[in-house]
Amino acid sequence: MNQLFQFLLRQRIFLLFVVLELVNLWGIFKYNDYQHTFYFNTTNRWAASILAMGEEVKSYHQLREVNQDLALENARLHAEIFKLNSQKQPESKIPYFLGEGMLQRYQPLACKVIDQSTQMSQNYLTIDKGTRDGIAPGMAVISSTGIVGKVMSCTSDLSLIVSVLHTGNNVSAKIKSTGELGYIKWGGIQPEVANLQDVSKYKKVVKGDTIVTSDYNAVFPPNIPIGIVAKVGLEKDETFHDIKVMLLTHFSTLKYVYVIKNKLAAQQAILEQAKPKPE
Amino acid sequence: MSSSIQWKWYGMLLLTVVLQILFLRDLAIGNIAFCFLYLWALLKAPLQIPIGLFLIGSFVLGWTVDIFYNTHGMHAFACVCIAMVRPLIFKVLTPANGYDERSSVSLAEMNALWFFPYLFIMLFLHHVILFLMEAMDASLLGISLLRAFFSALVGMLVFGLLELFSQNK
Numbered sequence: 001m002n003q004l005f006q007f008l009l010r011q012r013i014f015l016l017f018v019v020l021e022l023v024n025l026w027g028i029f030k031y032n033d034y035q036h037t038f039y040f041n042t043t044n045r046w047a048a049s050i051l052a053m054g055e056e057v058k059s060y061h062q063l064r065e066v067n068q069d070l071a072l073e074n075a076r077l078h079a080e081i082f083k084l085n086s087q088k089q090p091e092s093k094i095p096y097f098l099g100e101g102m103l104q105r106y107q108p109l110a111c112k113v114i115d116q117s118t119q120m121s122q123n124y125l126t127i128d129k130g131t132r133d134g135i136a137p138g139m140a141v142i143s144s145t146g147i148v149g150k151v152m153s154c155t156s157d158l159s160l161i162v163s164v165l166h167t168g169n170n171v172s173a174k175i176k177s178t179g180e181l182g183y184i185k186w187g188g189i190q191p192e193v194a195n196l197q198d199v200s201k202y203k204k205v206v207k208g209d210t211i212v213t214s215d216y217n218a219v220f221p222p223n224i225p226i227g228i229v230a231k232v233g234l235e236k237d238e239t240f241h242d243i244k245v246m247l248l249t250h251f252s253t254l255k256y257v258y259v260i261k262n263k264l265a266a267q268q269a270i271l272e273q274a275k276p277k278p279e
Numbered sequence: 280m281s282s283s284i285q286w287k288w289y290g291m292l293l294l295t296v297v298l299q300i301l302f303l304r305d306l307a308i309g310n311i312a313f314c315f316l317y318l319w320a321l322l323k324a325p326l327q328i329p330i331g332l333f334l335i336g337s338f339v340l341g342w343t344v345d346i347f348y349n350t351h352g353m354h355a356f357a358c359v360c361i362a363m364v365r366p367l368i369f370k371v372l373t374p375a376n377g378y379d380e381r382s383s384v385s386l387a388e389m390n391a392l393w394f395f396p397y398l399f400i401m402l403f404l405h406h407v408i409l410f411l412m413e414a415m416d417a418s419l420l421g422i423s424l425l426r427a428f429f430s431a432l433v434g435m436l437v438f439g440l441l442e443l444f445s446q447n448k
Contacts, residue, residue: 013330020338020359027345027352028412038415 071110071256074144078258082106082221101264106221108142108258109133116163118191118251123163125149127257130157140220140260146248147171147226148257150219159259164226165191165251173226174214175205181214184226184245191251194227196243203241205232211245218268221260292320296340300347312429314437315405317344321358322401322438323384330366337362350413357408361401368400386442398438402431 008015029039059066086102115126129135131154141148141161149163162169164186171184173196182199196211209229213220227245235242262268299317307313321337341355348354369378372393379388386394406427414423 013334016331016334017359017363020334021356024338024341024352024356024359027342028350028356031351032353035412035415 067255068110068112071112071258074256075108075110075258078108078142078260079106082108082260085221085223105262105264107261107263109135109261111135111159111257111259113254113257114158116251116254118163118165121167121188123165123191123251124152125161125163125254125257127159127161127259128157129259130154130159132156134261135159135259136261138219138265139262140224141257142220142224142260143249143254143257145225145250147213147220147224148249148251148254151259161257163251164194164247164249171220171226172214172217173211175199175229176210176212176223178204178209180205181216182243184211192247193230194245194247196229196245197240199241199243201234201239201241205229205241205243207232218265219262221262288320288323288325291323292340295319296343299344304348308429308433311426312433313406313426314433315402315430316437318358318402318405318434319438319441321362322398325383326369326378330362333365334359334362353409353412356412357405360408361405364404365401368397372397385445386439387445394442395435395439398435399431402434402438403427406430406434 028035030036082105083103086098086105109129111127111129113125114128117123117125125141125148127141135151135154137151137153139151141150147164149161149166149169152160152162154160164171164184167186167188169186172181173184174181180199180203182196184194185197186194199205207229211226211229213222213224213226215222225248227247229243230246231244233242233244295316295318299315303314303316317340320340324333324336337358338355341358342352344354345351374389374393382388384394384397389397407424410423410426411420414420
């Protein structure tokens, strides 16, 4: 303590100088309008940039929750869209009544992808919800941009999904503008491209057409986007177009998917079982 | 240092400050050179003055001018700065035979090679600090330095003339 006082005593001139200059600086920035404004502008700018930086870091850490929220909201919006789409009256002269069961037919459920592959010739995804959340094999899985695949098997908390990027997983599809039917089959190589098959060569297909799921699809709800026609080719002596489709779902960066519960699937299955089998 | 010189010093202090406030306040030569006569007392303060007292004195002097210039704190800041630097300048500019016990800061007692560098360093430092404080802007650095330089030249002229006149007396 004594040493401190001695130090202060030795430096008293310099301390006096510092104190006087601080008083002056205070006066300059307090009472001069221009300097006052300058001080406030500068400090505000610094403060604002620092706060903005902090906010950015914070929001980065919140991205996880934000994604979760957005996925849930998307699921809700999907449900809304399915309902509205089914409410939309088809253009027919016949009076048409939509049953309550059909209105509530599709219920999406947001799930997180916890494992996936795109490089194999048969690709699968694993998601973080299972039978406990009402998922059953055979349900459709879509992403926010397009179709993903269908549920193959479930445990109580996890489910395995057969991706569209699976050579054995065909999806009934149609060309949105003309309504021509076909089916999507993955070629087995590029995770961005699939083939649309069974479209007769006498039908008109244009590059850029949108491909959506068809109305007769047992798995997917109708009119879910699949992809865009990227290339239309026609081999000689072939009956069908050779159509390459750019898939709308980005499989390699897939984080959230929506499992669509089809409430009428069981009824449809029972009915279709009753079909007489060809001998 | 006799008391008559001290009285003369106090008288000049008052006179220069009044002149500064009443007349030189609005004087600008080509909008680039200004005359800060009130620094006379600071420059001519006795060599042996206690530095603490000198700092406080220059602070009060600066604020007095500031009040009339409406630049609260700026002149005082520059004044306290050069008051702090003054002993250093003395040390750097020490004449060959050292400082006499009775010597004062004047052209008559020190030679011109001591007096004018001293004057220039003090004035230029003061003006640079003052103008930069006033401008508060890096883009005005050039014009501020130019003003400081020319103001220092004007100051040297004025204080040199004052010295010559007091020598004649």
